[in-house]
Amino acid sequence: MKKFVLAPAALTISMLFAACSTTPTTTSQLDLARSDFMTAQSNPSVAANAPLEFKAASDALDSANTAAAKRESLDDIDKLAYIAKQKIATAQEAAKAKQAENEVASAARQRDEIRLQARTAEANSARVAADRAKAEADAARAQADAATNSARDEAAKNAALQQQLADLQAKQTERGIVITLSDVLFQVDRAELSAEGLRTAQKVADVLAQEPQAVVQVEGFTDSTGTSSHNLELSQHRAESVRNALIGLGVPSAKIATRGYGEAFPVASNADAGSRQLNRRVEIVLSQNGTPIANRR
Template identity: 85%
Template sequence: MKKLVLLPTAFAMSVMFAACSTTPTTTSQLDQARGDFIAAQSNPSVAANAPLEFKAASDALDRANTAAAKKESLDEIDKLAYIAKQKIATAQEAAKAKQAEADVANAARQRDEIRLEARTAEANNAKAAADRARTQAEQAKADADAARAQADAAAGSARDEAAKNAALQQQLADLQAKQTERGIIITLSDVLFQVDRAELSAEGMRTAQKVADVLAQEPQSIVQVEGFTDSTGTSSHNLELSQRRAESVRNALIGLGVPSAKIGTRGYGEAYPVASNTDAGSRQLNRRVEIVLSQNGAPIANRR
């Protein structure tokens, strides 16, 4: 908006005439009007918020100044000065009202901005809380899934282990294995060997395969193969035959994949009979090979 001149034209003329006249024409009313005008003009709010009112005030002061310059009657000058003062006051009040309205509007706008900021902050906080809750829920679900998977794996492992143990127990039952203080004992009867010889028969090899299958499931086991005979024949022959039969079983197991370092042998000859040697049936029971399996890698105790 174009800024008004500092002083009305008539006021400038009156100053010029006053400079030329020895007795300037003015009144206290006019001087007050001029002072009020200068004060209003110095306030940017008046020109900005009440431009029409301020223009009317300026025009009124111009008329008062013109009357003073023409040396019109003092009453006329005071009357015009009074009108100018009223219009200046009106312009100032109008400016104050407009400024107050602007202040109220600005306060309302600031209040709305603060409310908007508060609502935005509240929404952001709610979103952040929702994001945290979602993250926690996802983490809880992941933890639950992991725990479930771990439980399923443990259950599966337990089922596998139980199935493995059941299969092992069935294999041992098929071999008629017995649990003793020395360990699990599997007995190979005399019929699994050639007569008076150490070589395993076909049936003996099938039995050896079953033993090897058991040992494959028991990697910690240590094996002791012990041979026995009846009392027929010389002691030296019986001892030598029992040792060879124990060695034959050891070699068969090695050939079936059992590590050689795990297998020991011992021939006892006619010692430690399990039946009398008075008849053929009893002597056949004494002609045997016993395979002793340690438990959990424990050493096998010597016979007593």
Template identity: 85%
Template sequence: MKKFILLPAAFAVSVMFAACSSTPTTTSQLDQARGDFQAAQSNPSVAANAPLEFKAAADALDRANAAAAKRESLDEIDKLAYIAKQKVATAQEAAKAKQAEGEVANAARQRDEIRLQARTAEANQARNAADRAKTQAEQAKADADAARAQADAAAGSAREEQAKNAALQQQLADLQAKQTERGLIITLNDVLFNVDRAELSPEGMRTAQKLADVLMQEPQSVVLVEGFTDSTGTSAHNLDLSQRRAESVRNALIGLGVPAAKIASRGYGEAYPVASNSDAGSRQLNRRVEIVLSQNGAPIANRR
């Protein structure tokens, strides 16, 4: 739609008389016409919906302003101003009517769109309900399959754990482990070392391997290797020998894969005997290395 760029007649009059010192002729009727025109001009709907009527109003006001500028009679000015006012009112009413027609047409379109949306929504709801039913059935099947798989896995894991625990208990039984307040204690006797030496014998290394296998299955365990001797020889020699034998067992376990940080060693010499040292058999019992295994990472209590 073609738009008209209009210069308000009141502004045209003011420009016309800007250069002269005399006051232009005007009337209250003309002032009202100018005010009505400015109000219509500030309303975008008037120019958009009634462009021809608005152009006629502008032309009529220009004629009234021209008559005032020429100082024609007040009656003539009022007559032209009245005509301008009427044409402004006509433009405003035409704009309102055109806008109302648009609103009615738009309302009809909205009703049609709402009906279409309602029908579409009903179809979508039916389709969504069918999709949900299908999804629920598929999910129920998936849940049942998952529950069955989980039960199978749990049963398999339980059987595996039971087998693992049984094997571990058998290994501990083979090593003659004993449960005490300090933890499990495994005793390596004197025959696993060469006479008066700290190096493990081949049989001692095989025993160390069994012990390492157990410790590798107990990742949270804390291990203390304690060495002891009989009362033969000096106390200093016995203390040194017991410490070296405990350290030898620790090094063997580390070499077999047990983390060094979890193993400590300590020698006690002839202290804490388990027999009287009065005969060879008793003294052999006192010459030993004890491995204390504290389960679940609990600290090992000191000897009392």
């Protein structure tokens, strides 16, 4: 099979960091995609066993890097980086599956060689050797099949999880994955979740069900309207309302902490109604590997 030369993505990364005196636009999502690509590129099995998938991943990362170099919108860069991450993951999983298939073929060849040697020996010895070889080949095949199925199942599970996170518009940050619930998911100036808010909580619970090691911190925020004490109390109540909803949906209570920040850490100016609505939110911070979630600073 003709092999592809997959230098463009790595070359683009180097050019982006050395192109000019100002740092090119980037995002945490793009940084993760670059890191994933370098990991895949350093594994010879990926290029050897999944050249087409790896070429697609390289092209996708080139698109994301080009968008960053042109200083396109962060959302567009994140979308392209997300696509690149998925294609890199697909290439890695395809390589694993192909490697498992090669192991099956190698085991079959070994079995045939043993059988050929057994024919030259005495009948009884040949029969014993052939039986042993067959048993070893069957075990190797079963192991390889199990590895292939496991890799396929893991890839499917990861793809489904990534789709769920994408549906929730989750973002990867240094503190963990952040899922934002907007003010419209609550009753006006109250902590109770609306029907739509409860449906969103169900989606979050579905994600957490697939992440047994995950820990969660639910953080509430308000705009600058009203007194600081009222805002702080409302933000805490809203965070606790989301926590209670998740517990009711089966998420263990010990995994969920809450904190209200009131009007602190705004994401918009509070100068108009639209900006204030953006500040009225609840953020669910998810640490997938169970490590503590860093406090806001």
